[in-house]
Amino acid sequence: MKHDAFFRKHPVFTGKELAGHLSSLGEVRGRTQESLLAYHRKAGRVVLVRRGLYAVIPPGADPGSYPIDPFLVAAKLTPDAVLSHYTALEFHGKAYSVHTHFVYSASRPLGSLNFRAYVFRGARFPQALLRFGKENFGVSAAERSGQELRVTTLERTLVDVLDRPDLSGSWEEIWRSLESVEFFDLDKVVEYALLLGNATTGAKVGFFLDQHRETLMVDDRHLNMLHDMRPRQPHYLNRSKRKSGRLVSEWNLVVPSIVLERAWGEVP
Template identity: 70%
Template sequence: MKHETFFRKHPVFTGEEFNDHLASLGKTGPRTRESLLNYHRNTGHVILIRRGLYAVIPIGADTDSYPVDPFLVAAKLTADAVLSYHTALEVHGYAYSIREHLTYSASRPVSPVTFRSHVFRGVRYPQSLCRAEKVDFGVTTVDRAGLEVRVTSLERTLVDVLDRPALSGSWEEIWRSLEAIEFFDLEKVVEYALLLGNATTIAKVGFYLEQHRESLMVEESHLKPLRDHRPRQPHYLDSSNRKSGKVVGDWNLVVPVGLLKRTWGEVL
């Protein structure tokens, strides 16, 4: 019963967390942990996700089909994992579509993990944040099954998905997801964009805000610091997918015509 309380409160848990639980009961040592975990795995009460990471299955439930929250899995793949990019949009409830690829940020991500139908991919924190010692800028927590999960805020997520669009899908997916969000703290958006220090990303953020000036109540005071740091020469909106487009002079961005006109078929 002592272990049942732990399992109930930790539907997904790490070996270190189980160690701490055993230590609180006065039980220590790797053999104790391994024998207990092996017992619960043999009974189907605990399943292995990857080395050092486990999920709890209610007694009597099917170990192959009982749902395991993939966001909890992603959040526990490293000690400092932060759900980010499109996955953050999903957690916040604003993703236009649901993906089976989940993304988290960490200082040292583990190799990609496949569990059931999901693939978990970690990316390193941006170097600019590491240099400034601000990797936690715009990181918040949400409750998932009684556990606190770290996730990027809406403001950081807006900038991140524009910074690395390949991690969030097509431009239609990105635009439709972001447009579902009715409010941003624009001061935080600008601060984070400037903190990343990438001129192209800064221009993309400025372009997005200007495109939604009325709905997001964007003021010139938000756009000017971004405009001051735009690229000196035109840059593609997506450097990895250099399709022809129209130069938006205010931001020195080459933007696909399909995105400007919202004819999504031309963007995909």
């Protein structure tokens, strides 16, 4: 009973968090933590997500079917995990569709994890951020079910999903999700794109902002800074999937027609 308060406040918890709780009660003897976890797992109160990570099951609920919050799982897979890419769009309520794949960024992400119907995939922080110690640029603290987690801001997320479309669904999902955001701090968007220093990513961000110049109130100065970093030779919008498209010479990007024309919005 004396551990119920911890379980209520930590629907998903790490072994380190449990150890801190036990230490606060003066329970630091030998195998106290292992015994406690074994007892509650046998009683159906706790389920193992992966080594060192657990989820709480309320009394009377079915351990096999009780829903576990995947955002909390993703946020606790590593000590420095940050919800990012399409998962950040979902967390902010801006995703066009619901995914069962959850993405987090970290300095040393784990391998892909399957838990129930979910797949969790880690992405390493961009090299430029690690080089300059800027991993937390555009990262904000948020609360979910009483627990604090970290998530990329909409400004960083805009750049991240264009930088790594392989982590963010189809172009329609990316475009429609970003178009649902009414306001971006464009100074922060450009600052982050420049920090990454990737010419192709800068051009993709510039192309998106150029295409939404009126709705997002984009200034020429924002576009000019991104224009200066565009690649010298034409690059594909998604270099890993080189689909045919049209060259947008302004940004040296080969853009699929469906993106250029936003053809998914057409009514047959």
